[in-house]
Amino acid sequence: MSDFLVNLFWFLLFVGGAIYLAYNRVNLFTSTVAAGGALLAYTIFGSGSFLWLLFLWLMFGVLVVPNLRDFRREKITRPALGIYRTMLPSMSDTERDALEAGNVWWDGELFSGMPDWDRLMSFPAPKLSDEEQAFLDGPCEELCRMLDDWDISHERGDMSPEVWQFMKKHRFFAMIIPKRYGGLEFSAYANAMVITKLASRSTTASSTVGVPNSLGPAELLLHYGTEEQKQRYLPGLAAGDEIPCFALTSPQAGSDAAAIIDSGVVCRGEWEGEEIVGIRLNWEKRYITLAPVATVLGLAFKLYDPDHLIGDRDEYGITAALIPTSTQGVQIGRRHLPLSTPFQNGPTSGKDVFVPLDYIIGGREMAGKGWKMLVELLSVGRAITLPSTASGGGQAATYATGAYAQLRKQFNLPVARFEGVGEALTRIAGHTYIMNAAVAVTSGAIDQGEKPAVPAAILKYHCTELGRKVANDAMDVHGGKGIMMGPRNYLGRSYMAAPIAITVEGANILTRSLIIFGQGAIRCHPFVLRELYAAQDENRDQGLIEFDDALFSHVGYAISNAARAFFLALTHAKFSRVPLNTPTRRYYQNINRYSAAFALASDFAMLTLGGKLKQKELLSARLGDVLSSMYLASAVLKHFENQGRPASDLPLVEWSVRTLMYNAQEQLHSFLRNFPNRPVAFFLRCFIFPRGRTYSSPADELGQKIVELVTRSGEARERLCQQAYTTIEPGNPVGLLQEALTLSEALAPLEQKLRQARKEGLIDAEYLDHQIEQATSAEVISGDEAARLRSYHAKLRELMAVDDFPADQIGRAGAAIHGDTESATPVARSAARSKAAARKKSSPRRRKAAPGND
Numbered sequence: 026m027s028d029f030l031v032n033l034f035w036f037l038l039f040v041g042g043a044i045y046l047a048y049n050r051v052n053l054f055t056s057t058v059a060a061g062g063a064l065l066a067y068t069i070f071g072s073g074s075f076l077w078l079l080f081l082w083l084m085f086g087v088l089v090v091p092n093l094r095d096f097r098r099e100k101i102t103r104p105a106l107g108i109y110r111t112m113l114p115s116m117s118d119t120e121r122d123a124l125e126a127g128n129v130w131w132d133g134e135l136f137s138g139m140p141d142w143d144r145l146m147s148f149p150a151p152k153l154s155d156e157e158q159a160f161l162d163g164p165c166e167e168l169c170r171m172l173d174d175w176d177i178s179h180e181r182g183d184m185s186p187e188v189w190q191f192m193k194k195h196r197f198f199a200m201i202i203p204k205r206y207g208g209l210e211f212s213a214y215a216n217a218m219v220i221t222k223l224a225s226r227s228t229t230a231s232s233t234v235g236v237p238n239s240l241g242p243a244e245l246l247l248h249y250g251t252e253e254q255k256q257r258y259l260p261g262l263a264a265g266d267e268i269p270c271f272a273l274t275s276p277q278a279g280s281d282a283a284a285i286i287d288s289g290v291v292c293r294g295e296w297e298g299e300e301i302v303g304i305r306l307n308w309e310k311r312y313i314t315l316a317p318v319a320t321v322l323g324l325a326f327k328l329y330d331p332d333h334l335i336g337d338r339d340e341y342g343i344t345a346a347l348i349p350t351s352t353q354g355v356q357i358g359r360r361h362l363p364l365s366t367p368f369q370n371g372p373t374s375g376k377d378v379f380v381p382l383d384y385i386i387g388g389r390e391m392a393g394k395g396w397k398m399l400v401e402l403l404s405v406g407r408a409i410t411l412p413s414t415a416s417g418g419g420q421a422a423t424y425a426t427g428a429y430a431q432l433r434k435q436f437n438l439p440v441a442r443f444e445g446v447g448e449a450l451t452r453i454a455g456h457t458y459i460m461n462a463a464v465a466v467t468s469g470a471i472d473q474g475e476k477p478a479v480p481a482a483i484l485k486y487h488c489t490e491l492g493r494k495v496a497n498d499a500m501d502v503h504g505g506k507g508i509m510m511g512p513r514n515y516l517g518r519s520y521m522a523a524p525i526a527i528t529v530e531g532a533n534i535l536t537r538s539l540i541i542f543g544q545g546a547i548r549c550h551p552f553v554l555r556e557l558y559a560a561q562d563e564n565r566d567q568g569l570i571e572f573d574d575a576l577f578s579h580v581g582y583a584i585s586n587a588a589r590a591f592f593l594a595l596t597h598a599k600f601s602r603v604p605l606n607t608p609t610r611r612y613y614q615n616i617n618r619y620s621a622a623f624a625l626a627s628d629f630a631m632l633t634l635g636g637k638l639k640q641k642e643l644l645s646a647r648l649g650d651v652l653s654s655m656y657l658a659s660a661v662l663k664h665f666e667n668q669g670r671p672a673s674d675l676p677l678v679e680w681s682v683r684t685l686m687y688n689a690q691e692q693l694h695s696f697l698r699n700f701p702n703r704p705v706a707f708f709l710r711c712f713i714f715p716r717g718r719t720y721s722s723p724a725d726e727l728g729q730k731i732v733e734l735v736t737r738s739g740e741a742r743e744r745l746c747q748q749a750y751t752t753i754e755p756g757n758p759v760g761l762l763q764e765a766l767t768l769s770e771a772l773a774p775l776e777q778k779l780r781q782a783r784k785e786g787l788i789d790a791e792y793l794d795h796q797i798e799q800a801t802s803a804e805v806i807s808g809d810e811a812a813r814l815r816s817y818h819a820k821l822r823e824l825m826a827v828d829d830f831p832a833d834q835i836g837r838a839g840a841a842i843h844g845d846t847e848s849a850t851p852v853a854r855s856a857a858r859s860k861a862a863a864r865k866k867s868s869p870r871r872r873k874a875a876p877g878n879d
């Protein structure tokens with residue numbers, strides 16, 4: 026054998042063996058024995074010089090040291106722990122509570138660099154019970170029928186009394202309340218599906234139902250309330266006799282909610298004729314959903330006990346209490362107008378409101394635990410209400426826009442056939458698929474007992490952002506039809522409302538910049554939290570042992586991730602193990618690759634930047650994007666499996682995963698490009714992108730398949746918009762567009778006959794009605810066919826039409842929206858008064874489209 030081959034053999038044995046051991050995370054002891062064996066063999070059979078062998082044995086010595094636990098603890102770990110303590114980022118109690126909220130689920134696997142797909146795949150597909158399905162098909166469908174969004178948002182500024190009554194009667198506000206208190210006790214998945222359906226019809230309705238079923242008094246009581254408090258409030262909340270709200274946000278404390286200055290001072294006071302120890306509350310809150318009509322106000326405030334009436338502390342911190350709004354001094358009733366979506370939202374204040382101590386949720390022992398309660402509950406709630414709202418909006422937009430783009434013709438072609446419009450349609454459908462998948466898979470996991478805090482933040486941020494993108498694209502495809510407000514406009518209101526979901530439950534910029542990666546890095550990382558706690562352990566010896574174990578496991582994990590990231594990038598992850606051998610196989614492999622790359626990049630970011638990473642929000646946000654892309658892509662793959670792997674959905678799955686993973690690649694690239702430590706960035710790039718950025722975004726051809734799928738009637742279109750309110754009935758344009766789409770497909774042969782007749786000169790009229798007449802006379806089509814064509818085109822004209830109004834009603838409608846004429850300007854007040862009489866008589870007029878101009 027030539028020297029070259031012999032040397033190649035030894036090289037492969039050492040380098041390949043090292044990569045193999047690291048790639049498979051073989052433990053330190055076994056790896057050391059394997060390395061020792063290989064080195065011994067090389068010493069005996071190889072041809073290395075003495076110096077070379079000496080060097081190799083010295084290197085082996087370095088590998089042996091970590092196996093000597095006592096030695097390494099004293100000589101390596103102890104000094105390392107000292108340095109680590111100086112680097113530790115400062116952490117307030119509220120930050121700690123936020124970090125510890127919820128539990129770690131699939132996000133932990135993605136953080137590991139070696140996701141165990143069996144864990145995700147073993148979760149059962151979420152399913153509605155018969156009772157939940159009956160609720161969706163019954164009361165929920167009926168409620169959608171009753172909702173008239175124009176009446177709600179423009180005429181009335183509220184839902185009608187009948188709608189309120191219907192919601193209460195059918196316990197829409199009690200989906201999370203157990204049956205023993207009179208609630209519906211629905212699963213998280215059912216809760217999400219109800220909100221999705223309502224959101225496809227009216228954002229005002231979905232917000233009104235969403236809040237009591239999300240983070241509010243009922244949820245707080247269920248988890249933390251005393252039995253007495255539960256008995257007192259839950260039956261009333263379930264029956265809708267009590268309307269809840271939860272007030273945390275103050276004028277000076279929005280995103281930094283822990284900075285509220287609203288106070289409760291423990292003191293003596295008179296309550297129902299007796300002197301008791303209670304709390305004197307002062308607050309000023311704003312933006313509170315349902316506050317104007319609430320009967321019970323959940324209130325967050327800081328509790329003080331200067332006279333030590335309940336203990337020996339001066340301050341207890343954020344505390345949550347339930348205050349009946351009938352209590353003397355509670356101010357509610359005024360309203361905000363959130364972007365013309367008039368769900369009940371407004372300020373509340375209270376001055377020297379005295380209440381008993383047992384108004385604290387959970388009683389006196391829960392004094393000061395309010396923040397912990399809130400972040401714990403947010404870790405679940407954030408995954409449901411807002412993501413489902415976005416998904417519902419997306420489904421309605423997909424269903425309507427797909428049909429509209431096929432029906433609306435310009436240049437004698439459906440606008441859907443133009444590639445630019447097709448690109449927007451593709452995004453609308455793909456983004457909706459991602460939202461559907463994320464909501465279904467995550468709510469399904471919650472029903473299995475998970476409390477996925479980081480995925481909840483991912484869903485909150487990404488679904489609401491995708492919802493906004495879908496709303497934008499849908500508006501563009503509709504052109505003027507989406508812009509002219511009126512009863513016929515089914516898009517404008519949800520387009521306007523998109524920033525609401527972006528802002529609430531943790532505004533999106535903050536969620537992306539601070540929470541997703543910030544919480545994920547510490548919470549989901551297999552070792553960081555262990556190291557952090559070990560470093561803070563007051564028992565220093567125990568802390569050293571714990572830290573030592575975590576540190577060396579961490580080093581092994583980082584080496585493994587480097588090997589995995591490099592090998593997977595080099596081979597395009599073609600050999601990585603995945604759970605299924607299906608057409609989606611490559612996507613699982615790509616997630617494996619990015620999981621390793623992400624874990625490696627995260628470790629180096631934390632190692633080199635330490636506590637400064639918290640201020641480097643752009644770097645943190647980009648890593649958060651990579652984690653989010655992997656999470657959402659996994660949800661898409663799991664959703665596809667949960668739905669029985671329908672072949673017609675494959676283009677949607679491929680587009681979604683490819684878009685997400687392309688985004689992961691680009692965000693990792695931007696992260697490395699902006700990483701302040703350039704040598705480390707170079708080193709990371711060698712491991713993460715040894716072949717450059719090789720992953721491409723979806724091909725145009727794939728987009729074309731998706732356009733076909735959403736612009737034609739079919740199972741994939743129906744499945745994608747499964748929860749949307751698509752019933753064909755007057756007043757539901759989303760359903761009527763589908764009816765027209767089906768008719769256009771059925772009548773396509775007749776339309777073809779007309780076109781042929783025009784070509785042959787048998788008909789020459791400009792307007793469609795006249796063409797039909799001529800075609801009937803020329804016996805190109807029968808009388809019956811002519812009637813069908815006329816009926817279809819009448820429907821089409823109606824669907825393409827927009828509203829217009831008497832000129833003076835536009836200004837008056839503005840005054841009506843403001844409602845409160847006292848706070849309007851004098852000019853607006855006098856204009857509103859002078860036009861009041863005319864307002865009663867006139868109503869929007871629907872402009873008839875010119876015949877045949879469709």
Ligand SMILES: Cc1cc2nc3c(=O)[nH]c(=O)nc-3n(C[C@H](O)[C@H](O)[C@H](O)COP(=O)(O)OP(=O)(O)OC[C@H]3O[C@@H](n4cnc5c(N)ncnc54)[C@H](O)[C@@H]3O)c2cc1C
Pocket residue numbers: 270271272273274278279280281311312313314315363370525528529530531532533534535536538539642
């Ligand atoms: C329609 C609606 C309903 C609401 N309902 C309720 C309710 O029922 N109960 C309740 O208590 N509250 C409610 N809120 C309040 C909501 O939670 C707050 O609006 C939200 O927390 C943001 O606060 P802010 O609006 O004061 O924005 P600010 O805190 O002033 O933030 C402004 C911008 O700065 C960004 N930002 C702030 N800090 C950081 C940071 N460290 N890093 C990066 N970016 C940052 C934010 O993301 C945001 O983009 C509601 C709000 C709205 C609009």
